Amino acid sequence: MWYVMQVRTGTEEKIRCQCEKVIDCSILERCFIPYFQRKKRFQGEWHIQKEILFPGYVFLITEQPEPLTDGLKKVIGLTKLLKTGEEITPLSKEEVALLMKLGNEEQEVEMSTGIIEGDKVRIFAGPLQGMEGLIKKIDRHKRMAYLEVEMFGRTVEMKVGLEIVSRIG
DSSP: OEEEEEEOTTOHHHHHHHHHHHSOTTTOSEEEOOEEEEEEEETTEEEEEEEESSTTEEEEEOSOHHHHHHHHTTOTTEEEEOEETTEEOOOOHHHHHHHHHHHTTTTEEOOEEEEEETTEEEEEESTTTTOGGGEEEEETTTTEEEEEEEETTEEEEEEEEEEEEEEEO
16 A cells, blocks of 8 residues: 655655664565656756655555554654554555556656647646546646646645647647
């Protein structure tokens, strides 16, 4: 099961390392931070950079939530595990499937490439292929797409890299 913990934005990597050190690998299968690629222009050239997909969140995979909760008590800087009432709640199958489709095993969402035809977006390469309906806004200047997805039991906005190579109509 995939669980999510909330941390102070900017401390994600530090908390992830702590979790890997203090929680036994027989309990914590994997601890990770999903990233996305984006293009930034500096020194006259475009460079691909990695940014955190969900700032302020670290993801944990375990089949043993109780020992995990005990282990997390040793982690300094953790704010909380996402819960429903008093019970820590795993991500739904749909949320996990979305993260796997976008970010594959490495949990890094690569750049997508597409075109705009009239008022429709067509993605022909990258993880956004077939997910055009989730795109709410495109910033061509920053080469970003803003998606609205169901995550953490609510609707959240997610930024991912998208290069629009042409506009028709």
